[in-house]
Amino acid sequence: MNDSTSTRLPTVDASLYPRGDLDVLSREEVARLRDASTGGMHELLRRCALAVLTSGSANDDPRAARELYPDFDIQVQQRDRGVRLDLYNAPAMAFVDGQIIRGVAELLIAVVRDLIYTATELAPEYAGELGTAAGVTDAVFRLLRNAGVLQPGDPNLVVCWGGHSINRDEYEYTKEVGYQLGLRGLDICTGCGPGAMKGPMKGATIAHAKQRRRHSRYIGITEPGIIAAESPNPIVNHLVIMPDIEKRLESFVRLGHGIIVFPGGVGTAEEILYLLGILLREENAQLPFPLILTGPTASAPYFEQIDRFLRLTLGEAATACYRIVTGAPAEVARDMARGINHVRQYRIEQKDSFYFNWSLDVPLAFQHPFEPTHEAMAALDLHRGRKPHELAADLRRAFSGIVAGNVKEAGMRRVEELGPYQIHGDRDMMQALDALLRAFVEQRRMKIAGEYRPCYEIVA
Structure with missing residues (x-):
């Protein structure tokens, strides 16, 4: 030493x-x-x-x-x-x-x-293939297969999203939900970091031990720009590093059989918008995909604010895609188990695989890597009159840029050199976005430690 x-x-x-x-x-x-x-x-x-x-x-x-x-x-x-x-x-x-x-x-x-x-x-000779939605999905499939996480068997993988910077009550709640999921034989996939990414895995390990499950999966999916800021938690036993955030997000929705969202910050909002933008497409209207937003009872105001923001920006149709449950871990686990059983029946009827969701339609606009330069952030089209899934795609990019400015080295360097990103859009939409981001700051959801300096400016 x-x-x-x-x-x-x-x-x-x-x-x-x-x-x-x-x-x-x-x-x-x-x-x-x-x-x-x-x-x-x-x-x-x-x-x-x-x-x-x-x-x-x-x-x-x-x-x-x-x-x-x-x-x-x-x-x-x-x-x-x-x-x-x-x-x-x-x-x-x-x-x-x-x-x-x-x-x-x-x-x-x-x-x-x-x-x-x-x-x-992803070498240059594959550039043509990666220019199509099907080509990108095939690349995601091969990357996951190479990592050994595509395993035949009954659907049982729950993706858990949520913030790396959450309070103690919220963390304990994520553990209890993970415990209830584990008792029902469900495995866990998260973004692999701390906070809401670690808690469900920690709870599930105890439940799996009680149920004498010997081959439990705790899958962590990350990407090079995130891993340095969110080191893998020690429970992860299958780590996958995808090349960019878009392929990371597609991996979650192709691999998981249902998604639970815990309280979080801009990264969690980005994930929610990504998934809703896909589920709101007509091509996915009949596809079962259980999505539950949950936290302790004290987190109800957080989800109410998220819900208001989604209704204002994406419309009432978006609310049909998710259910909000607070203070009831066992109910969350039961609902998720029922939802995954519906997924199983649908996959059987559609002759789709259990280990990779081929039926989900993910357009190229959701797959193309977004480079959050100041020019790209200012050019985002956050205005009324757009189709909900198109607006969701640009809102997702706005949150992705803030994530980059918060925790990714390249984004942090840009903000230090050129000042905060400027985000433009309709007045009511920008007011709602500003209120949501201010709440994240006040609730200390942006950073684990230290005073947070915003990397963005909202311009109505």
Whole structure:
């Protein structure tokens, strides 16, 4: 173990010999992972690996871990019978008596697996395929299949969305809902971070142990811009790193059989708008997709405000897509189990797979990566007269830009250099948006710690 200075934490040097998928990396793939040049993969590998090695961190600043461990490095070495991962100045918190924690090692291997597969799967020669909605969906399917999370069997996967910065009562409530889901044999998928992404998994582990389930799935889906700010929580046993937020969102709705939304901030609002924008399309009108918004009784005003915002912007039709339940974890779990049974029957009738929702129509507008530049944010069309699903797509992008300005390093840098993003639209819509965002700030849903400085300005 290396001695730390007064400002640096203890570190460890270690080597790992992964087994499985990484046994068959080509020399070219290893070279790409070691490439530190502009456009190379080494810096991305280093950032994602450091996030995994600091799993359980309570900081949501993507630069914090690198400041605490500035000398950390990871090197991928080619060997005759596979590869070796060499860690230098790695966080000691990932080790016990000099040995890396097994779960952390598995997540680290998942990082290497997903980064190299994405680089191959989304290479320039696939540009034509990725220009169509079906092509993007096929790419999402292959990325999830490569990660080993597409497993045949009865539908039982519940996606749980919610904020990384929530209060203690809300966190305990997410645990109780997860416990009730676990008692009913349901597995959990989240964004893999802390808060509402960790609580349901933690509750489900106890229930699964009581029910003697031996092969429970706790799937965490993230992307490179998020993982550094929301390190995987220690319960995740299947980590998937998608290349961008849009493919991450599509993974949730293709993989999950129902979705529960807990209290959260702008990231949670982005997820809600993404899903509603899809469900409001005529092509998906008959598709069963259980969606429940829930939290402790004290969180009822939060959901009332979300509900008002959705009614104002997307219309009353949007409210038919979800149900709001507060203070009743067992009721939430029972409703979700019933909803998933309807999904099962529908998939059987439609001859659709249980492990990937092919029937869901996701248009290219929802799949195309949105780069939140100041110009792109100012150009969003947030005005009346648009179809609800089209407006939902641009509202989703607005929230996505705020997420970037809050926790993604590239977005934070843009805001520091050019000032806050400006968001334009109809007066009543902007007033409602401003009120919602102010409430997130007052309820400390934007950041885990420290005073929040808005990365946006609302312009009516």
